[in-house]
Amino acid sequence: MGRRLLGGWAVLVYVFLYAPIAVVVVFAFNGGRQVLNWEGFSTKWFGEALRDPTITEPFRNSLIIASGNAVAAAALGTLLALALPRMPRLLRTPLDALVYMTLVTPEIVFGISALIFFVQIGIPLGMKTVLVSHVVFNASVVALIVRARFVGMGQSLEEASYDLGAGPVSTFRQVTLPRLAPAILAGSLLAFTFSFDDFITSFFVSGAGTTTLPIRIFSALRFGVSPVINATAVMILGLTVAAIVLAYLVLRRTDQARRRAAVVPGL
Amino acid sequence: MAGRSGVGGPRYPAWLALPGAAWYALFFLGPLGIMAVFSVSRREGYTDVVYDFSLENFRYLWDPLYGDVFLRTFGLATFGTAATLLVGFPFAYYLARYARRKTLLLLLVIVPFWTSFLIRTYSWLIILSPDFVLFRFLRDIGVTGEDFSLIYTREAIYIGVVYNYLPLMVLPLYAALERMDWTLVDAAQDLGDRPLTAFRRVTLPLVLPGLIVGCLLVFIPLTGEYLIPVILGGDLTVFAGNLIAQQFLTARDWPFGAAIAMVVIGAMTVMILAFTRLAAREEQYGG
Numbered sequence: 001m002g003r004r005l006l007g008g009w010a011v012l013v014y015v016f017l018y019a020p021i022a023v024v025v026v027f028a029f030n031g032g033r034q035v036l037n038w039e040g041f042s043t044k045w046f047g048e049a050l051r052d053p054t055i056t057e058p059f060r061n062s063l064i065i066a067s068g069n070a071v072a073a074a075a076l077g078t079l080l081a082l083a084l085p086r087m088p089r090l091l092r093t094p095l096d097a098l099v100y101m102t103l104v105t106p107e108i109v110f111g112i113s114a115l116i117f118f119v120q121i122g123i124p125l126g127m128k129t130v131l132v133s134h135v136v137f138n139a140s141v142v143a144l145i146v147r148a149r150f151v152g153m154g155q156s157l158e159e160a161s162y163d164l165g166a167g168p169v170s171t172f173r174q175v176t177l178p179r180l181a182p183a184i185l186a187g188s189l190l191a192f193t194f195s196f197d198d199f200i201t202s203f204f205v206s207g208a209g210t211t212t213l214p215i216r217i218f219s220a221l222r223f224g225v226s227p228v229i230n231a232t233a234v235m236i237l238g239l240t241v242a243a244i245v246l247a248y249l250v251l252r253r254t255d256q257a258r259r260r261a262a263v264v265p266g267l
Numbered sequence: 268m269a270g271r272s273g274v275g276g277p278r279y280p281a282w283l284a285l286p287g288a289a290w291y292a293l294f295f296l297g298p299l300g301i302m303a304v305f306s307v308s309r310r311e312g313y314t315d316v317v318y319d320f321s322l323e324n325f326r327y328l329w330d331p332l333y334g335d336v337f338l339r340t341f342g343l344a345t346f347g348t349a350a351t352l353l354v355g356f357p358f359a360y361y362l363a364r365y366a367r368r369k370t371l372l373l374l375l376v377i378v379p380f381w382t383s384f385l386i387r388t389y390s391w392l393i394i395l396s397p398d399f400v401l402f403r404f405l406r407d408i409g410v411t412g413e414d415f416s417l418i419y420t421r422e423a424i425y426i427g428v429v430y431n432y433l434p435l436m437v438l439p440l441y442a443a444l445e446r447m448d449w450t451l452v453d454a455a456q457d458l459g460d461r462p463l464t465a466f467r468r469v470t471l472p473l474v475l476p477g478l479i480v481g482c483l484l485v486f487i488p489l490t491g492e493y494l495i496p497v498i499l500g501g502d503l504t505v506f507a508g509n510l511i512a513q514q515f516l517t518a519r520d521w522p523f524g525a526a527i528a529m530v531v532i533g534a535m536t537v538m539i540l541a542f543t544r545l546a547a548r549e550e551q552y553g554g
Contacts, residue, residue, distance in 0.1 A: 200494060
């Protein structure tokens with residue numbers, strides 16, 4: 001009885017979680033000009049969105065920023081993840097705190113601080129400042145994911161590699177990197193989506209001349225929701241969900257491979 | 268071998284953290300530092316900032332007008348925490364205790380959370396619209412009046428908050444409930460506890476750490492919430508996050524905006540420190 005009631009509740013929660021996504025997707029295929037006036041199925045708003053330079057240019061900007069961010073965050077985050085676990089405590093504690101701080105600081109505070117910072121030291125606002133700011137919190141995302149894997153997999157292979165005379169560079173290339181690659185890839189895919197979806201930080205540090213896709217959507221909302229915006233939103237959702245599912249599959253496949261490999265003693 | 272795996276074992280050199288640490292120092296601590304300096308500076312004329320040391324900006328905050336903003340923010344965070352707990356606990360409980368295919372179901376909670384916050388939030392403008400099936404239906408059966416609308420209201424903000432913050436509550440709750448040994452509950456009931464008593468005496472103490480983490484994960488970021496009131500509240504209701512943005516975007520009083528930001532960060536830091544102390548004590552004496 002209680003169990004069935006809870007099950008019903010769970011179904012309602014899933015409806016609640018997915019209703020907004022479903023609504024945007026469904027109404028993106030509405031042929032009518034009014035969002036809520038259903039006038040038959042049509043994909044014309046997607047074509048409209050892809051022909052509109054005020055959407056395609058921000059789209060291109062967002063892709064460039066998110067890709068650059070994914071690469072930079074993966075590099076910085078991985079290095080942090082390798083160095084942090086064995087650091088002397090005196091250095092590790094504050095650095096650890098910083099990693100978490102970049103993730104819990106409200107974006108409104110960080111975005112505005114970054115804006116003041118760039119203005120004060122005279123760096124012109126634009127794509128570069130958006131990228132630089134995104135890397136701050138996305139490096140932390142990658143660092144946390146990669147470190148969890150790095151600590152979890154144990155260090156005996158690295159020790160063996162050192163014992164056999166390999167230095168840190170070749171140990172990294174031949175032992176650590178192959179095993180960490182899935183975590184790094186998953187982390188950078190997540191970093192990609194976080195950057196691609198980011199609104200608040202981008203809004204403050206992009207300046208007047210640069211528009212990202214979320215900024216474009218936000219400014220369109222001032223005139224209400226429109227079918228073109230819904231179509232654009234669906235394309236964004238498609239891209240990010242694909243990246244997330246990919247990240248998940250990469251992590252899961254290596255989990256299974258590891259479980260199979262665990263049959264071999266010592267691994 | 269065992270000795271080698273200790274602290275003194277082979278390691279990647281600490282200087283590998285340098286690029287990341289430098290990035291944080293320059294582009295995170297730098298901005299926050301300038302913000303801190305601004306918070307004790309003065310505005311002169313329309314937008315000029317004069318570096319100075321005065322607590323004038325913080326004194327402004329004692330004005331009842333701003334007191335209301337902070338109270339409202341506290342109210343929003345409290346509401347969001349309580350509501351996500353009420354909605355999320357039975358849900359997480361079901362997932363952890365009864366559901367099959369748990370990994371998939373959990374992934375289904377995470378996926379929307381990782382997709383665009385902006386899109387999922389503006390979608391409520393469609394759902395809550397008087398012309399959408401939901402409220403058209405409620406109007407037709409006479410539940411709501413003719414000109415009833417939730418668009419740009421406090422209620423819309425509340426709905427958006429519960430929606431967006433629910434996964435942050437569910438995930439730690441689930442993690443705690445997943446580790447539960449349910450035979451303990453069965454034992455308590457076999458020994459005469461009624462289900463509710465068993466819940467209070469066995470389940471609740473065991474999942475309390477997860478519950479506290481969930482509450483903090485919701486409460487803390489809510490104190491700096493900015494976007495939901497802007498989109499669903501039409502920027503009409505002012506919370507701390509919106510007040511900060513206003514000072515920078517429209518009022519152009521950067522030092523005052525910086526002071527509010529400092530107060531928000533300060534409050535969050537106190538909460539996080541209190542929590543880590545609490546968690547440490549829990550580890551020492553609890554469980």
